[in-house]
Amino acid sequence: MTDSDPQKNRRIAAQDLSRFIEKSFIASGIPQADAAKTASLMTQADLSGADAHGVFRLPQYVRRIRAGGMNRNPDIRILRERTATALIDGDNGLGHLVMSRATQIAIEKARSTGVAWVGARHSNHAGPASLYAQMALPHDMIGLYMAVGSANHLPPWGGVDMLLSTNPIAVAVPSGQNPPIILDMATTVAAYGKIKTAAQRGETMPEGWMIDRQGAPLTDPRRAAEGFLLPIGGPKGYGLALIFGLLAGTLNGAAFGRDVIDFNADEKTTTNTGHLIIALDIAAFTDVAAFKVEIDDVWATMKASDRLPGVKEIRLPGERLAATMADRQKNGIPLAPELYAVLETLADDLGIERL
């Protein structure tokens, strides 16, 4: 996400942001280890440029914890298990805790079986999809993640009842000399987080992101509640959102369709959020080192393509993420003034030191 006016943003060092998030959670009653783990993952989200899925969500998480909508001391456990699968119950804990546990289980299983698929129910919003897909990379594995989004913003194709979310997918594939290839995308033209940040920044949206109930373009993000998001490729994006929802939600006994709780509007009701993670061991198919050379070759091939008039550069999925990460690790994470103000209020409210 580009920053509306970079001049106005404050740059915060990752470790300072992480410590602030950790303190906020501890002040909200989350045990220290869980607070630290979630803070680290949320900071990683901000470092990677997922501005709508990092500290931006902190006030919302804290409100939900305080309202009793999230469990401070979840017993995250395996409900069903096979050699290469598991279904875990998140016991309504922070989504980051549930999904990092699920991913750990998937990686352990895949090391012997070659592939593992772990689903989760009774979880919560867990930040950007790429966080979990990426966890497979240090193990020379490919990670695939899908989730039911935390609010419905999408009708079935041709409809106006918002029965589907932006249900995202992320896939992470390791490379050799280049950054990993990381696809992280909503099945809608724009993720809802982008609409939220556009509204917070007072920006308008391009046509094609949303339509109203008559089918007319909707470009004012403050009117977002009057319309709905458009899926990529029309019926195809609808199909992907539906399928990802069935796999990450229905199959896991998690909420889908009418049962999805809008966690922007409701702070108390258990969301029963569903996700899934697949870990795939590259060594089960080919030599890992040779595979990474092949991925470097794919990088080089795509980058070298001739371009359409006016296009400066061909990008690989994950390339911007890596560049943003490098910049923010060095120069800090930019926080828009509006977000900074919200976090000051939060700090005062929780009785902790401001950022």
Added chain:
Amino acid sequence: MTDSDPQKNRRIAAQDLSRFIEKSFIASGIPQADAAKTASLMTQADLSGADAHGVFRLPQYVRRIRAGGMNRNPDIRILRERTATALIDGDNGLGHLVMSRATQIAIEKARSTGVAWVGARHSNHAGPASLYAQMALPHDMIGLYMAVGSANHLPPWGGVDMLLSTNPIAVAVPSGQNPPIILDMATTVAAYGKIKTAAQRGETMPEGWMIDRQGAPLTDPRRAAEGFLLPIGGPKGYGLALIFGLLAGTLNGAAFGRDVIDFNADEKTTTNTGHLIIALDIAAFTDVAAFKVEIDDVWATMKASDRLPGVKEIRLPGERLAATMADRQKNGIPLAPELYAVLETLADDLGIERL
């Protein structure tokens, strides 16, 4: 695909079409059992409405077999294997033989492990993606299929070098009282098969399917070679095509990127087509009967959505496939006059009885 002028189409009974395909293969030197199996799968493709992926491809397959571009007697075998994974070598046989074998292996493995992921190299065009995803359904499993398309028609986003194919995905999920939910989609706005049939029928294409090398809309399918397909959701569809290609191609040691052979233009070079199939055992996650009731409920919920002005009906992915299948099983498979003429020539050429 809608028929350009249904009045002109001949309706052929499925069993007659299947027998014709089988005889064509036998006359081309394919062993009887393999000919029958491939004919049955190709006919199922036509029954399901995948008009660009059934008998439409027969003349091309036969040309390739006769030119030495496909192996009449492949030794399809497992190269690497783990509890939940396998990599199979198709030995350049008909893609239908390779992928039905791969799917069988995946289903057998998933029965105990919960999930299995089987990749294939040295395969060939295997018909519509949904054919293999659907094979999981009678086993109360969910099937997921991806493939590297058999010709590059898509540049990386912003580029003009055609380095990617329409790399499709299919996912099949069983229901109770309703047809299964079956998503089968190319990662481009239109599949290339649709452009081929439009050209054969003398139709024009809508804007948004293809652009030329200047970025201008291309609507004459006979000029298809001068332009390229557009991905769904712009960079998102590019990302999906890239990732599906890495998973179905590169990981399996199959062709991807510059190495993809255009099987429309080249009848001799081994294509080294890659695919993958995932079988997921529903019982590893939940009660199968209860799950099917849930999917029926999803059907009912989506169908009952209020609609945009002018929209008559909300459809589920797989709904049209089921309706087409029912119609064609009863009334026969419609063949356009142009295709019928091509098949007459093929029959004469092979010295077999015409359809």
